[in-house]
Amino acid sequence: MRLKNRSAKILLIDDNPKNLQVAMGILNKEGYNLIYAQDGKKGLELAQKGDFNLILLDIVMMGMDGYSVCQELKSNIKTKEIPIIFLTVKDEEQDIVKGFEYGGVDYITKPFYSEVLLRKVKTHINLSKTTKELKHLNENLARTVEEQVEKIRLKEQILFQQSKMAAMGEMIANIAHQWRQPLSAISTTAIGLKIKLQTEHFNLSNQEGVEKCIEDANKKLDDIEEYIGILSDTIDDFRNFFKPQKNVESFDIDTVVQKSIKLLEANFKDSHIRFINDTKNIEIVGFENELAQVLINILNNARDALIEQDDLAEKLIFISTKKSGDFLIISIKDSAGGIKEELLDKIYEPYFTTKHQSIGTGIGLYMSQEIIKKHMHGTIETKNVKYTYDKKYYFGAEFTIKIPLKIKGI
Numbered sequence: 001m002r003l004k005n006r007s008a009k010i011l012l013i014d015d016n017p018k019n020l021q022v023a024m025g026i027l028n029k030e031g032y033n034l035i036y037a038q039d040g041k042k043g044l045e046l047a048q049k050g051d052f053n054l055i056l057l058d059i060v061m062m063g064m065d066g067y068s069v070c071q072e073l074k075s076n077i078k079t080k081e082i083p084i085i086f087l088t089v090k091d092e093e094q095d096i097v098k099g100f101e102y103g104g105v106d107y108i109t110k111p112f113y114s115e116v117l118l119r120k121v122k123t124h125i126n127l128s129k130t131t132k133e134l135k136h137l138n139e140n141l142a143r144t145v146e147e148q149v150e151k152i153r154l155k156e157q158i159l160f161q162q163s164k165m166a167a168m169g170e171m172i173a174n175i176a177h178q179w180r181q182p183l184s185a186i187s188t189t190a191i192g193l194k195i196k197l198q199t200e201h202f203n204l205s206n207q208e209g210v211e212k213c214i215e216d217a218n219k220k221l222d223d224i225e226e227y228i229g230i231l232s233d234t235i236d237d238f239r240n241f242f243k244p245q246k247n248v249e250s251f252d253i254d255t256v257v258q259k260s261i262k263l264l265e266a267n268f269k270d271s272h273i274r275f276i277n278d279t280k281n282i283e284i285v286g287f288e289n290e291l292a293q294v295l296i297n298i299l300n301n302a303r304d305a306l307i308e309q310d311d312l313a314e315k316l317i318f319i320s321t322k323k324s325g326d327f328l329i330i331s332i333k334d335s336a337g338g339i340k341e342e343l344l345d346k347i348y349e350p351y352f353t354t355k356h357q358s359i360g361t362g363i364g365l366y367m368s369q370e371i372i373k374k375h376m377h378g379t380i381e382t383k384n385v386k387y388t389y390d391k392k393y394y395f396g397a398e399f400t401i402k403i404p405l406k407i408k409g410i
Contacts, residue, residue, distance in 0.1 A: 008125045009050060012036040013043035013069060014058035014087065019110065023056060023087070026114050027121065040064030044072055047079045053125045056108075059088035059099070067102050074103040081132075083124045087112075096194055107194055113214055119221040123228060127186075130232050182227040189227075193220040230262075233289075248407060251288040253321050253328060254279045260295040261319075264303070271307055271315065276389070278320040284328050285406040290371045294380075297364040298332050298399050305336035305397070312336070316394065326405055327378075333398035338384035347382060378403030 010027065014020050015038050024034050035050060037043035040061055047055065055073070059066035066086060073079045085106040086099045096107050106120055196216060257279045268275070299317065306315040316335040321328060339347065348369045372380045378401060385398045 008053045008129075009033045009035070010121070010125075011043065011046055011050065011052045011055045011082075013038075013040060013055065013061075013066070015039055015061040016058070019058065019087070022112060023117065026112065026117055030118060032121070040066070040069040043069055047073060047082065048076070052079075052082050053128050054121060055082050055084045056087050056121075057084050057104075059086055059090055059095070067098065070099075070102045070104060081128075083128050085120060085124060093195075093198070096191075106190060113217070115214060116217050116221070119218065119225075123221060123224050126225075127228050127231070130228065179231060182230045186224050186227045189220050189223050193217060196220075248285055249288055250283060250285050253282045253284055253330070256288055256292050257295065257319055257321070260292050260299065264296065264299055268299075268303060268317075271303060273303060273306055273315040273317060276316060276318045278318070280321050280323075282321055282323055282328055283405070284403070286376050286403065287371075290375055291403075294368040294371050294401070295330075295332070297368045301364065302332065302334040302336065302397070305339075306334055309336050314392075314394075316389070318389070323405070324402075327402050328405055330401040330403075331398060332401075333385060333387070334396040335394040336396050338395055339382065339397045341384070344382060344384075348380075372401055372403065376403045377407055 010032050012020055012023055012034060013036070014023070017038070020036050020038070024036065027034055035046055035052075037046050040063055043055075043057070044064075057066045057069060061069075064072075066088065070084055070086075073082065073084065080103075083105040084103060085108060086104045087108050087110060088095070089110045099107050105124055108117060108120060193216075257277065261275055261277065265275075302317050306312065306317070309315075312335065314335060318331070318333045320331045323329075348365050369380055372378045380402075381400050383398055383400075384395065386393065386395050388394070
């Protein structure tokens with residue numbers, strides 16, 4: 001682990017030698033590559049010269065204070081993407097808010113708790129690396145798309161190639177959408193932790209209070225690490241989707257559904273949409289990430305349909321699973337009023353969409369069908385259904401996915 005951390009480069013800017021010594025002592029044990037500066041001006045010079053993964057910045061310093069240093073870093077194209085964690089004794093609410101307004105990503109009060117400092121440093125370095133990786137991936141993708149557009153003009157299967165490019169664009173849009181929710185959750189968890197530390201500051205005068213504070217902080221930081229794992233998994237999903245060769249794996253369908261719901265949960269709550277989950281623990285052998293992508297596409301479509309119905313008393317999405325012989329049956333239905341009958345046969349066509357052009361590309365359901373049929377050797381069907389729940393009648397679209405519990409030949 002320490003050898004792995006050696007590749008992570010951290011810049012510490014603090015005019016107090018004792019604070020530098022304490023922070024460096026903690027971080028050195030984990031093998032991080034540390035550079036330090038004892039004033040803001042020197043810190044700016046070092047930041048320009050080195051490719052840092054993280055900056056730990058004191059606020060109260062002689063000469064340039066931390067806010068001014070942060071403002072300079074964020075206005076410079078070479079350093080604006082480096083995450084900055086403020087280290088300071090200033091723990092009033094307005095100071096915390098001001099730090100975020102200037103571009104800081106986190107806030108640690110002095111004196112440091114070793115575990116809190118290490119967890120936050122690890123979290124933001126991993127997030128920084130993942131963000132850079134996605135940016136690099138998008139840059140490569142943009143170049144690839146440009147090259148492919150020129151090539152497909154000379155080939156007969158133009159529609160297929162264009163569909164693939166559009167699918168890439170849809171996947172990127174999904175990544176952007178999926179990232180917003182974990183990032184929001186990370187921000188909310190971090191701010192909540194800081195507020196909790198402030199409000200319980202008086203408890204830190206005794207050992208029991210300190211231990212409880214550290215326990216709560218570690219739990220919140222574990223939550224943040226979990227969200228960062230979701231961000232990394234999203235990139236892996238994108239890569240795996242376009243790999244010619246994919247590895248099958250054994251997984252539990254309930255886990256996949258729970259992950260998909262968790263990824264979308266914040267957005268759905270904002271739209272006052274409620275999930276009714278009746279999935280069972282059923283083991284299946286197949287492509288977990290691709291199946292999750294299908295579920296997310298269908299759930300997002302259900303969300304859009306529900307949002308369009310302003311007069312709905314309840315916005316519900318039902319998910320259920322069951323075994324039927326050697327097959328798994330997944331049912332997803334909503335209370336949005338159904339799909340127009342004349343459109344039911346068209347929704348899986350490439351580029352067909354009932355949404356405004358700036359919202360939908362018509363590729364989501366097309367690619368979902370491709371995954372289920374060609375990769376999972378199953379079927380996906382859609383119909384309008386009437387049903388009851390809690391003694392109330394509802395009407396909406398139902399998507400039924402039928403896939404083998406184990407893909408043939410595996």
